[in-house]
Amino acid sequence: MTTGVERAELLDPRSATAQVPGPYRPRILGVGTAATPTSYSQQEVLDAFGITDPKISSVFLNSAIERRHLTLPAPDMHGVRHSEPQGDLLDKHKAAAIEMGAEALRACLKSAGHELSDLRHLCCVTSTGFLTPGLSALLIRELGIDRHCSRSDIVGMGCNAGLNALNVVAGWSAAHPGELAVVLCAEACSAAYAFDETMRTAVVNSLFGDGAAAVALMSGAPATAPDGARGPDVLKFASCLIPEALEAMRYDWDRDQDRFSFFLDPLIPYVVGAHAELVVDRLLADTGLRRSDIRHWLVHSGGKKVIDAVVVNLGLTRHDVRHTVGVLRDYGNVSSGSFLFSYERLLDEDVTHPGDHGVLMTMGPGSTIETALVRW
Secondary structure (H helix, E strand, C coil): CCCHHHHHHHHCCCCCCCCCCHHHCCEEEEEEEECCCCEEEHHHHHHHCCCCCHHHHHHHHCCCCCEEECCCCCCCCCCCCCCCCHHHHHHHHHHHHHHHHHHHHHHHHHHHCCCHHHEEEEEEEECCCCCCCCHHHHHHHHHCCCCCCEEEEEECCHHHHHHHHHHHHHHHHHHCCCCEEEEEEEECHHHHCCCCCCHHHHHHHCCECCEEEEEEEECCCCCECCCCCECCEEEEEEEEECHHHCCCEEEEEECCCCEEEEEECCCHHHHHHHHHHHHHHHHHCCCCCCHHHCCEEEECCCCHHHHHHHHHHHCCCCCCCHHHHHHHHHHCECHHHHHHHHHHHHHHHCCCCCCCEEEEEEEECCCEEEEEEEEC
């Protein structure tokens, strides 16, 4: 007897797994996370920059964030912190991405029961700085990974990019059974921290934190963690681009500050929320699954209003998004790797069971919502 998902794979040629036999379905083996060394409460960030404007303070203190990992500019001899030139920010991004990325990659491989020497494909994701050669090449040199390891870099796709990368690497994994692949998201959001007294800057500065997360994949081989736990199979992906909101989230050049600056439209949480149902229904189409059948929801920690909008539009409970809320509280929005921080917390709970289905969801510039369906 076949399940709804298995029937869909046999009948629907558009299914992401339709042409991949079951033994070659990518499976998640392990996950690892890391952050920069120093964390700040929201009030400590306000104090560090001498911010007293009540409107800006309110944005920080009502964000549902308690602490974030940040690498702030050192104060001058008068105790004042200044915005850093774009060149210094790029240097910060490179150093932090390599340091965090290496730590997250090692933790991921340990949880998957593998070594650096086992790695056959490394895909690095980042949107908080630009590197050529890319982060993948820098990490291969830094960690002494086999120079013949294939690699890819996904740059500039923003907070949704972790699932874009997982989609691509799942395809690589299915085509290379038995070979280990890792997606690594390394976001040094401190390298995008521009200081002025505008509300545009305040919204961004109140939200993002430094973080890196890695997830390991393999198809065509037994795939269990060292403790015997089985990771979920990756079944299907679905995307939704919202063209009318193309400019609602963007990272572009600020001529006044002579640096890149991130912009978030205040209406973006409601735009994302309004499209969440559309993309999830597309993800579950022809699977025989309803939203109520999904046991585990791992949603990007995009911000309090974003989470609330997704909860309302999908009919989720606060328990469903407990990991999302917890990651936002403890790390802020760590961009493309946020959903993997939530996945790690789910694993730590040890509440998944064979046959459970989960939905991974990220959102970001485009504006775009990305989703994936997994099954334990």
